[in-house]
Amino acid sequence: MAIHLQIVEHPADVALAAAQHVCAQIRERSDAVLGLATGSTPEATYAELVRNHRAGTLSFARVRSVNLDEYRGLDGLHEQSYRYYMRQHLFDQVDMLPWNALLLDGTAVDGAAECRAYEERIRALGGVDLWMLGIGGNGHIAFNEPGSSRESRTRCVALAPETIADNSRLFAVPAEVPRQAYTAGIATIMEARRILLLATGAHKAAAVAAALHGEVGAHCPASFLRGHADCTFVIDRQAASQLPGV
Numbered sequence: 001m002a003i004h005l006q007i008v009e010h011p012a013d014v015a016l017a018a019a020q021h022v023c024a025q026i027r028e029r030s031d032a033v034l035g036l037a038t039g040s041t042p043e044a045t046y047a048e049l050v051r052n053h054r055a056g057t058l059s060f061a062r063v064r065s066v067n068l069d070e071y072r073g074l075d076g077l078h079e080q081s082y083r084y085y086m087r088q089h090l091f092d093q094v095d096m097l098p099w100n101a102l103l104l105d106g107t108a109v110d111g112a113a114e115c116r117a118y119e120e121r122i123r124a125l126g127g128v129d130l131w132m133l134g135i136g137g138n139g140h141i142a143f144n145e146p147g148s149s150r151e152s153r154t155r156c157v158a159l160a161p162e163t164i165a166d167n168s169r170l171f172a173v174p175a176e177v178p179r180q181a182y183t184a185g186i187a188t189i190m191e192a193r194r195i196l197l198l199a200t201g202a203h204k205a206a207a208v209a210a211a212l213h214g215e216v217g218a219h220c221p222a223s224f225l226r227g228h229a230d231c232t233f234v235i236d237r238q239a240a241s242q243l244p245g246v
């Protein structure tokens with residue numbers, strides 16, 4: 001159950017390779033259920049998918065999607081919400097039908113019910129065909145920070161101090177940076193039929209090395225992916241720079 005490793009030269013090549021995986025999935029099944037991530041890393045991949053759509057070679061008309069996470073307290077109109085991000089980078093740029101995109105509601109009054117319903121909705125979709133992930137510098141996947149268990153499910157979590165610090169560049173004032181988020185759990189993600197993790201840049205090298213070669217455990221949530229039957233890491237040279245023999 002080794003992770004497939006695809007090392008490419010530059011971040012732009014990661015986007016090209018990742019978009020190819022997504023396109024292949026949609027060609028295989030036009031109503032594929034895609035798991036999607038936000039953050040800086042997949043932006044170029046979404047741009048590549050939009051380019052394919054505009055070129056007439058890719059349709060999202062039947063695609064369904066679920067997202068990894070959402071900040072607690074932000075509604076979908078907030079520019080830093082992940083719903084806003086997804087509309088900006090993908091949904092509003094392609095022929096995706098709005099009701100086919102499932103995201104956690106950051107403003108849910110009953111957060112626990114929202115998380116339970118999310119798991120049920122993913123199950124009702126028949127599960128995720130391909131879940132695209134990024135990785136945090138601390139090894140997190142989605143907002144499963146170090147300490148998250150392999151059995152974790154969709155829930156509300158406290159963000160790690162380093163994640164809050166990373167995110168603060170995106171908010172006007174530090175007090176606005178959310179301290180909590182709703183996130184799919186590690187068990188939720190591991191149920192996807194295929195997983196694609198993207199990483200670019202030297203600041204991800206230690207986390208990538210720990211995920212692929214460190215001990216498997218909650219100290220590095222991405223290391224749990226080694227137990228998945230079909231997981232591919234698509235990473236650039238810099239993100240691969242701490243791997244033995246690279």
Ligand code: F6R
Binds near residue numbers: 069141
């Ligand atoms: C985003 C998410 C996060 C990011 C990770 C890397 O939906 O779940 O786990 O994938 O924090 O973020 P970037 O790509 O901004 O370095």
